[in-house]
Amino acid sequence: MEILRVFNNNVVLAKDDDGTEIVLTGRGIGFQGKPGKPIDATKIVRKFVPSDGRDPDHLAQMLAGIEPETVRLVIDALREAGLEELAGNTTVIASLSDHIDNALRRLADDTHITYPLRAEVSNLYPDEFAQGQRLLAAVNTRLAAAGRTTLPDDEATALAMHLVNAGFATGDLSYTYTMTGVIQQMMTIIEATFNIVFDRDSVNVSRFITHVRYLFVRIRQNNQLADEPAPIIHAITQSYPRAMQCAQRIAAILEMRLDANLTQDEIAYLALHIARVSGISE
Known part of the structure; x- marks a missing residue:
């Protein structure tokens, strides 16, 4: 070398x-x-x-600005938190280390910030939020053992967002923040369309959010569904006209917010999931 x-x-x-x-x-x-x-x-x-x-070069530049001990802290904490598979992910390690390094610097400067998305993150991404809490606990255990000031509980929200972001294979959290806002907007549109109020903790809502997250991954990877069997798409379109109208409204939002045009196949499957989460039969 x-x-x-x-x-x-x-x-x-x-x-x-x-x-x-x-x-x-x-x-x-x-x-x-x-x-x-x-x-x-x-x-x-x-x-x-x-x-x-x-x-x-970008990765090296990022790591050069981080204390080596922080990188080691993150890798050990990931393993202790049961996130062993992420302990070998370069992008995740770099982004988490950068965040925690900055959080420690803010503590040293007595600078405090709040994360207003805590409710949304815990609701939309319960698994990652729980992982973020475990990761924060592991980080704080090591900081306390070294006689250092521990991070506040609110940091679990930021760590969870980084873990959500890991699913998009990107070090840039902006897409994840946008995705969070768009999901909230989608839920509001569906509630208004069908005059319902969702139980955000229900299994149906959880399944819907899972589908939407996979949709975002496909959009991010330029790999939208486009070759589904025509009879299936036709059947969905004919069976759920109101859900299709709602899906088309949401597709327009996605075009504006994500600069991405949904394929007709994606719109049809989105309509199917809207029908399911709304409990409608048309």
């Missing part, structure tokens, strides 16, 4: 033996390093391989 770029004494961008660009961290790994110089393997603590076509 050889150095491609030194970001600081603890982070370098390197070329692996197979030519892959990787980010290496370790105390002193970049000290007096220069492009083309071989890596001292004894100084490597962690190796980060950028995934999903992400820019290695």
Whole structure:
């Protein structure tokens, strides 16, 4: 392995033996390093391989601004919280480490922020919210053991949002925040259309949100449903005309909010799920 770029004494961008660009961290790994110089393997603590076509320089730059101890803290806490599969995800580790590092800096500066989406996050993403609470507890256990100030309970909301974001394979939380607002808007439109009030904790609502989340993933990946059997789409359209009208209204919202046009297949399946969650029979 050889150095491609030194970001600081603890982070370098390197070329692996197979030519892959990787980010290496370790105390002193970049000290007096220069492009083309071989890596001292004894100084490597962690190796980060950028995934999903992400820019290695961006990842290295992010990690260079984070205390190495924070990265270790996040990886250990993920494992303790039962999120072992995420402990090897470069994007998740980098985004969580960046968030927690900034949260610790805010504590040191006596700066406090609130997360107004706590109710929405706990309602729309109960699994990730529970995971965020476990992750925060694991982080705080380690901070307390080191004699450091622990993070406030509100941080569970932010951690949960990062875990939701992991499903979109992106380090940018803006899409997840947008998705949260759009889901709330969708639920409001359905309630107004059918003159109902949802029990947001019901199984039916949970199933609907799950479908919508998968829809967002397909939109994000440019992989919308488009080749479904025509008789099925026709049957849905004919069986649920009001739900189709509602789905078309929502599709218009998605076009504005996400800059994405839904296929007719996606609109039909959305209508089917709207009919189910609304308990209508047309």
